[in-house]
Amino acid sequence: MTDFNTLFDQIIAELGGRDAVMALLDVGPSALSNYRKRGTIPSAKQALLDEALARKGLTFEADDLRLSARNSGEMRRVLLIITGGIAAYKALDLARRLMERGISVTGVMSKGAQEFITPLSVSALTGEKVYTDLFSLTDEAEMGHIRLARETDMVLVAPATAHFIAKMAHGMADCLASTICLATSAPVMIAPAMNPQMWAHPALQHNLTTLAQRGVEIIAPAIGDTACGEVGAGRLEEPIIIAEQVSARVRQTHQTVALSGKHILITSGPTIEPIDPIRFIANRSSGKQGHALAAEAVRRGARVTLVSGPVTEPPPAGLTHISIETAHQMKEACEAALPADSAICAAAVADWHVVGASTSKHKKTQAGPPVITLATNPDILAGLCQHDKRPSLVIGFAAETDNLETAAREKRIRKGCDWLIANHIVADAEQSVFGADTNQVLFISSDACEDWPSLKKTDVARRIFDRMEAWFDCD
Numbered sequence: 038m039t040d041f042n043t044l045f046d047q048i049i050a051e052l053g054g055r056d057a058v059m060a061l062l063d064v065g066p067s068a069l070s071n072y073r074k075r076g077t078i079p080s081a082k083q084a085l086l087d088e089a090l091a092r093k094g095l096t097f098e099a100d101d102l103r104l105s106a107r108n109s110g111e112m113r114r115v116l117l118i119i120t121g122g123i124a125a126y127k128a129l130d131l132a133r134r135l136m137e138r139g140i141s142v143t144g145v146m147s148k149g150a151q152e153f154i155t156p157l158s159v160s161a162l163t164g165e166k167v168y169t170d171l172f173s174l175t176d177e178a179e180m181g182h183i184r185l186a187r188e189t190d191m192v193l194v195a196p197a198t199a200h201f202i203a204k205m206a207h208g209m210a211d212c213l214a215s216t217i218c219l220a221t222s223a224p225v226m227i228a229p230a231m232n233p234q235m236w237a238h239p240a241l242q243h244n245l246t247t248l249a250q251r252g253v254e255i256i257a258p259a260i261g262d263t264a265c266g267e268v269g270a271g272r273l274e275e276p277i278i279i280a281e282q283v284s285a286r287v288r289q290t291h292q293t294v295a296l297s298g299k300h301i302l303i304t305s306g307p308t309i310e311p312i313d314p315i316r317f318i319a320n321r322s323s324g325k326q327g328h329a330l331a332a333e334a335v336r337r338g339a340r341v342t343l344v345s346g347p348v349t350e351p352p353p354a355g356l357t358h359i360s361i362e363t364a365h366q367m368k369e370a371c372e373a374a375l376p377a378d379s380a381i382c383a384a385a386v387a388d389w390h391v392v393g394a395s396t397s398k399h400k401k402t403q404a405g406p407p408v409i410t411l412a413t414n415p416d417i418l419a420g421l422c423q424h425d426k427r428p429s430l431v432i433g434f435a436a437e438t439d440n441l442e443t444a445a446r447e448k449r450i451r452k453g454c455d456w457l458i459a460n461h462i463v464a465d466a467e468q469s470v471f472g473a474d475t476n477q478v479l480f481i482s483s484d485a486c487e488d489w490p491s492l493k494k495t496d497v498a499r500r501i502f503d504r505m506e507a508w509f510d511c512d
């Protein structure tokens with residue numbers, strides 16, 4: 038049996054060291070010495086310790102004077118890397134939201150982050166030691182950076198600054214946080230936050246594409262007012278939304294589901310092609326079917342890259358969402374996401390773009406409307422089918438008004454895809470598939486043409502993935 042002082046040392050180590058425990062209990066060093074002398078802890082303080090231990094999946098067994106794991110099979114661990122931006126203060130709320138979802142959080146802070154919040158506030162909240170220094174001998178003795186990077190279900194960088202994203206993209210290891218990102222074998226998610234101009238900069242976007250290609254999942258920033266007073270994309274996504282996405286992802290990493298280990302690329306929504314900075318041409322598309330497919334793929338354990346045009350539908354949790362506008366951008370993002378085991382092209386890609394789109398607004402003049410010259414967009418689906426990294430199963434969609442079956446069969450062959458899901462489009466907007474929650478489709482492969490009944494788009498997604506699972510099993 039352990040004596041009280043040994044147990045107390047274990048509790049202090051579990052809860053992140055003496056300073057963190059003093060902050061948690063709101064006492065000074067003399068109180069800790071008194072507890073040791075007396076061999077007991079006042080009940081109000083004991084309750085605080087119990088709560089903090091419970092958040093780490095531990096329970097204090099008073100009779101045996103020992104700590105034991107409780108529900109250890111259900112406890113998930115996230116390494117929260119906080120980098121230095123004004124949004125760093127939101128990491129405290131984020132940590133709390135993660136813990137509410139049964140996730141234990143270990144904080145790692147960059148030097149910059151410590152300019153905004155203190156390691157003590159993070160450790161008091163998480164009940165864990167906070168790691169800041171690559172070369173700290175104590176940390177190396179307690180838990181070296183390699184162990185820290187490995188013994189976690191996920192590494193989450195939030196907020197991720199432009200500078201830290203650049204370091205990750207270049208594989209730098211000049212601080213504890215960047216070294217962990219290199220050393221970890223766990224999934225990595227990042228939630229960027231920065232000024233809208235910095236977010237839009239091609240250098241930053243290029244770094245993000247590099248990270249996405251390596252499987253880093255990006256929780257895109259929200260659009261709105263940023264701390265620097267500018268409006269646009271760059272504000273850290275709401276902590277509760279980040280916590281939801283992370284929670285979905287860490288639970289998924291613990292499930293062995295049929296499509297785990299598979300990478301699935303999905304296009305969704307419309308592309309929009311600018312005429313000038315104000316006007317554009319586009320296809321009708323709500324993105325509901327593409328997003329339902331992406332959600333279903335995540336549910337079945339796949340690693341999913343969703344390349345989507347502008348839609349109101351939020352991207353499902355637990356995937357990499359790449360937001361694009363034009364067909365050329367969609368093509369680039371899809372090719373950058375390869376290799377993939379399967380590609381599903383559910384996007385309504387505009388067939389044409391405007392040659393030499395104007396950078397200033399076309400004025401209404403006496404001379405009449407502007408003359409617009411259109412050029413054909415690349416066919417992304419056909420391009421993926423011919424790509425030297427062709428996914429082994431490529432699925433296209435088609436919307437047709439006439440001769441659905443003949444047109445769809447012919448289109449499957451012309452595009453070179455394995456399966457084609459064809460919708461019959463009716464002129465009546467009331468009954469139209471666009472924006473609706475249901476879809477009636479033909480499923481066409483080289484040897485089948487099935488007329489599926491009218492189904493919810495989520496059920497169409499389920500049927501397609503049931504087929505896909507069977508297809509991968511027989512492969």
Ligand code: C5P
Nearest residue numbers: 382383384386415416417418433434435
């Ligand atoms: O030729 P059509 O637009 O009818 O083909 C529809 C299918 O091709 C859909 O799967 C759509 O996502 C894909 N497509 C594409 N790139 C285009 C046009 C269509 O990927 N430029």
